[in-house]
Amino acid sequence: MQERKNNQALIFIKDWAIVLAVILLIIIFTVTIPNFMQTNNVLNILRSISIVTIIAVGLTVSLSVNGFDLSIGSTATLANSVVVSMFVWFSMPTGVSILVAILAVLCVALFNAFLIVKVKIPDLFATLATMFIVEGVAMTYTGGGSISVGMPRLDGTPTEGEISDFFLLLSKTPWIILIMLVIVILVHLFLTYTKHGRFLYAVGGNEEAAKLSGIPVNRYKMLAYIFSAVLAGIGGLLLASQIGSAQINAGAGYLMPAVAAAFIG
Incomplete structure (x- = not known):
């Protein structure tokens, strides 16, 4: 009986090690730094992780089908560039500017899905190639420079x-x-409590078994990459809102933190 309890304790610690470590760090910082748990500081921390979290949630959806999307950083850069150019170069209203940026990242998602699902290129190689392609497209579109209010067009x-x-x-x-919270909650509910979310996990767990069960595997793999690209695009939109301009490779710095967050999470 004692051995069984010890095994259960070890399993609990293994499954919840990251959460326990975070709780321990919060306790340590709260004790050692009196201002750590002040409302302003907590809000600043949450604000600073919001964009990374949104991009990481999208990457998590691609991981659920046993995929991997390395193009999320360049997709965020593309959304950043397109939305600011719509405002500054073309004087478009907010809704149109956001819609055009989302359509641009959907094109990236469909291109990824085509390479992975139809051409059968391994996702790691396909999205790595897409990363450089989309970076090149974004840099060509912006002329290799930033876009900010008052700056002339390329001509x-x-x-x-x-x-x-x-x-x-x-x-x-x-x-x-x-x-950030709304996106996290909605994606959690989608993956955990809907049949489509369970189908995504089924595809990632055993693609052949999922196919034999009647699940349209290619459709759900495509759905996963659409989620990944759209949420990366939303991250890029929020980045544009935060800095008020479009910068070269603005989203590149979010790739590795998002990958780390998704894998550790």
């Missing part, structure tokens, strides 16, 4: 477009935190 034409106040508000506290 020297003056611009009069402004980034809307509503769009800039999205990256402010508490809105960016609320957006």
Whole structure:
């Protein structure tokens, strides 16, 4: 009986080691740093991890089908570049600018799905290639430079477009935190409590068994990469809202933190 309890304790520690470590760190920082648990500090921490979390959640969906999306950083860069250019170069309203950016990242998702599902290229190689392709597209589109309010277009034409106040508000506290929490909760509910989420796990667990069970494997793999790209695009939109401009390789720095978060999580 004692041995059984010890085994259960070891299994519990193994399964929840990361969570226990985080709780322990919070306790240590709370004791050693009096201001650590103040509301402003907690909100600043949540705000700083919001974009990484959103991108990592999308990567988690691709991992659920035993896939891997290395193009999330460049996809975020593309969304960042497109949405700011819509505002500054073309004076588009907020809704249109966001919609065009989402359509751009959907093209990336469909291209990834085509390479992986139809051409049968391993996801690691396919998305690695896509990463460089999308980076090149974004850099070509922006002319290899940044886009900000007041800067002329690539041909020297003056611009009069402004980034809307509503769009800039999205990256402010508490809105960016609320957006992060809503996305995390919705994706969790989708993966855990819907048949489509269970099908994604089934595909990732055993693709052949899932196919024999009647699950349209290719359709769900495509769905996973659409999730990954769209959430990376949302991360890029929030980054554009945060910095108020489009920067070269703006999303590249989010790739490894998102990968680490998804794998550790």
